[in-house]
Amino acid sequence: ELKVEQNPLFLSMQEEKNYTIYCNYSTTSDRLYWYRQDPGKSLESLFVLLSNGAVKQEGRLMASLDTKARLSTLHITAAVHDLSATYFCAVGTGNQFYFGTGTSLTVIP
Amino acid sequence: GAVVSQHPSRVICKSGTSVKIECRSLDFQATTMFWYRQFPKQSLMLMATSNEGSKATYEQGVEKDKFLINHASLTLSTLTVTSAHPEDSSFYICSADTGTIYEQYFGPGTRLTVT
Numbered sequence: 001e002l003k004v005e006q007n008p009l010f011l012s013m014q015e016e017k018n019y020t021i022y023c024n025y026s027t028t029s030d031r032l033y034w035y036r037q038d039p040g041k042s043l044e045s046l047f048v049l050l051s052n053g054a055v056k057q058e059g060r061l062m063a064s065l066d067t068k069a070r071l072s073t074l075h076i077t078a079a080v081h082d083l084s085a086t087y088f089c090a091v092g093t094g095n096q097f098y099f100g101t102g103t104s105l106t107v108i109p
Numbered sequence: 110g111a112v113v114s115q116h117p118s119r120v121i122c123k124s125g126t127s128v129k130i131e132c133r134s135l136d137f138q139a140t141t142m143f144w145y146r147q148f149p150k151q152s153l154m155l156m157a158t159s160n161e162g163s164k165a166t167y168e169q170g171v172e173k174d175k176f177l178i179n180h181a182s183l184t185l186s187t188l189t190v191t192s193a194h195p196e197d198s199s200f201y202i203c204s205a206d207t208g209t210i211y212e213q214y215f216g217p218g219t220r221l222t223v224t
Contacts, residue, residue, distance in 0.1 A: 042202055042218040095141055099153045
């Protein structure tokens with residue numbers, strides 16, 4: 001059974017601080033996705049990582065993938081309130097996606 | 110970009126009734142559509158995968174007779190929750206791919222409340 005675990009599950013951070021969310025998965029895959037979900041809304045695609053060592057950045061968010069360690073990270077730089085949301089990683093296997101447990105991020109002034 | 114719609118966005122139904130949720134790909138043909146369920150403050154759980162013109166493949170633990178999926182065309186898949194009960198109350202999200210395994214496009218979700 002494929003397991004996708006994120007930590008932390010809950011993260012409260014101050015504005016302007018940096019932090020990293022971790023996504024570990026239990027099976028071989030070279031496709032890893034990060035999504036953002038606001039309350040009551042569906043998913044917004046943030047990053048698609050398709051190879052070992054892939055690194056992508058958009059604004060204050062940067063994602064990386066280490067397929068050998070089965071680990072992806074989402075790094076937040078100088079957090080702002082607008083980043084408050086739940087973040088999910090998802091592992092692609094075949095044509096299916098399996099989602100992580102989610103990390104609820106709250107950025108406080 | 111690829112757009113997926115769902116209808117309705119919210120539905121309230123009485124226990125024992127059935128409710129149908131539609132998922133449409135608006136500007137592309139979807140080879141495969143996926144149905145997910147999300148309980149409050151939890152992750153998305155894949156319920157089933159449907160391919161146009163064939164029977165859906167259900168994940169372990171998902172009752173195929175309760176959650177009927179029809180994928181009659183390359184732009185439309187429907188999920189019917191039959192004899193709904195309060196424990197079926199959830200947020201249902203569909204997604205579709207364009208034939209490449211590298212991306213899925215997610216619908217806006219349907220909030221089902223069973224009273």
